[in-house]
Amino acid sequence: MALPLPPGLTPPEIAFLCEMELVTVIPRQRLEGLELLGGRLPPLNPPHRTPLPLWLALLLKRQRRANILPPPWLSPHSLSAILEYETKNEEGFSPTPRLPPLPSNNSIMFSPPFLPSSTAEAAPDALPYHWLELGEMLLEAAADDFEDSDNVRKLLQGLREVRMSKLRKGVELLDAEGGIKMNGVGGMEVGEARAFVGGVIDGLRKIVASREQQRRDREKEERENGYPSTADYDEDEMEMQ
Template sequence: MAFSNPPGLLPTEVAFLCEMEQVTIVPRQRLERLDLLGGTTRPLIPPQRTNLPLWLAILLKRQRRANIVPPPWLYVESLEEILELETKHFQTSFSLPPAPSSVARQTDFTGKSFYASTPFVESCTASAVPNALPYHWFEMSEMLLDAASDDISDPDRVRQLLRDVREVRLAKMRKEVELLSGDGEGTRLDGVGAMELAESRGFLTGVIDGLRKIDASREQARRDREDEERENRRYNDEDDDDEEDNEMT
């Protein structure tokens, strides 16, 4: 049985993955450590901060057992700086995500060092970079504003800035599509978030498929034209040979 869903992650699946992102909380009640699939959490001792998965932090917030500390990039000052970067200094590219140097370097079982990727990096905790949007920035901000708006300073202004940033980035993505062609050119999507990719994948793949069909028809027309020119040259050569034979006779 074939699935009717398009290839790639759906927005709901992207939001589900975002729930594994680590956020910082301030517990209001003591709570013993929990054994989760991702490992054992630290005991919650007020008012010591600790990092937990987003889904658990929201659960504790709704039970009034903890407050969520918004990441630095979700403050008004940081969003205003990001919006300025998106509109003025990055006319054709997106503001870059947190640099690998700001991410903790880890070591695998063979001793080789590597940089972990989302959601295994603390790009949404209280120690995150303030002027860079992480991979799950949109869905993270929506969940925090929905579940913990009282923990966010000036949530109405934050919503407005997030909407402006989103509109600027979507317009920029539509502009990037104009660079797609069959001449080997492409477009870079560095810094694009997970939800932006999930929502735009259908549009981008549709454009690319349309360009491929156009290129295929152009290529077929070029081949037909070359075949016709080749046939014309052959007929002309045969006519010249026939005229030479007639002259000789």
């Protein structure tokens, strides 16, 4: 009651989490490796490409100490292919990047926040979890590192609209039995849709609550009125043994 924020994360919080993603930079100045709490950062030796967390990459870019290499899925070619897929497939969203094969020696599997899904080696044909935030931030800070930044911006906007309208249409399909497949929805999209989708589900739950209660009462009554219940079966089996 005291917390003024709605449940879930606000857009700046989602963007903050996104800054942990690794991106590839081309350094212009030397920088020795940094020992940080989150782990060791590799030394920068121009002109060798190095993976860095987004927050540091943005900082170096603003200081003109490095250039950022946009991930391959953020190219006009890939984006228009994904956009076409999204418009053609009315149901479902474009698939997420494939996970790497399981490491054979230990059972620890890496999942999205710890996978390099936005470096220069990332898959070109799939949107990672933080696609919208990362795309917007890179376009803002490093527009000159893109080949065709205006086109990329336009395609991102188009993708966002197509996917949000799918999310909104999905509430019409919500029911006790089913819902919409939300695989591949990104972090910022979840943050944006959470309040609305949650509200709809809450409202529907309230409307059918009385029906659920009646159904439960009826079942309970049937059980008490001599219909064979599971408890009886258990007793029979016990006797046979």
